[in-house]
Amino acid sequence: MVTAVAGSGPGYIFAFAHYMTEAAKAEGLPGDLADTLVRQTLLGAAELLRADARSALDLKQAVTSKGGTTEAGLAVFEADAGLSSLCLRGVAAARARSEELAMED
Template identity: 55%
Template sequence: AEAVVVVDPGSPVVPAEVELFQALPEGAPPPDVVVLAVKPQVAPAALAGLPALVGPETIVISIMAGTMLAELAAFSGDAITVRAMPNTPAAVGKGVTALFANGLSDDARVSIEQLFARTGSVVWLEAENQFDAVTAVSGSGPAYVFRFIEALAAAGEAAGLPPELSEKLARATVVGAAALAEADPRSPRDLRAAVTSPGGTTQAGLEALDADPGLPALVRAAVRAAAGRSKELAEGR
């Protein structure tokens, strides 16, 4: 891009080459791409000036959880409108972004894909209603993994390790397991089996992890709750 500007009345930290505006600039030429990243609840007030700013070639990409394309039309004037659900590992090029739009030209599709490919991998959804589940899995998912690191560190402490050592081990274990899951083509199930010696320590640990209600049931409940909240946001609650 020739220039990247951020519009935020708060005081976000932005790179030196990025210009920061307190409010949408008036009378500026139409931007190529606009990314909407405010909370859905403040969107109506924050984006009131957007239709006047964009042109028919502008691509407006919303990352707002639960805001439907039909609602975005009110904010995006003549622009091409796209919904995206990225996640925070994008900050280190390891994100995954789900995208959806109606009737995009091939050119627009390619430039949107290239934009998000800079932050990690990209998937196109088949239907907009997949966003609730996608948001619950990959949008919120990094927080579940960080929660797991916290829990593993706390459990190590409870088992007698000094806090710093336990956190170091827990963090490095999740980082290492994630890197292995990325590099090794085996399924997560097979990777798990490779750690689990019959009758050994891992098997004992996994049996406790899966005991009632068990990790799969807990994770299912978490995804159901997050997807439910995404639906509520879509209904303006």
């Protein structure tokens, strides 16, 4: 399980950063600005997560205004087949593959 989360986790974060950058570009931001904004947003969020004792869920709720833009985006990410479901399936697939690799040794 550790490999599925911590070992593979950086790849998940890098993929998310790539997808966010591509989405920003699709909405009209220049590539260099999209890249900078995504990187700085991830760094700032990671620093807050490190420094603040609240859970990730509590922090998410703290930055989400009722009827605001974050709430609108999260509604899509949190739909039935959204990010939560994808994370569950992705970590499970990484765990299963880790177990397969362990059996090969």
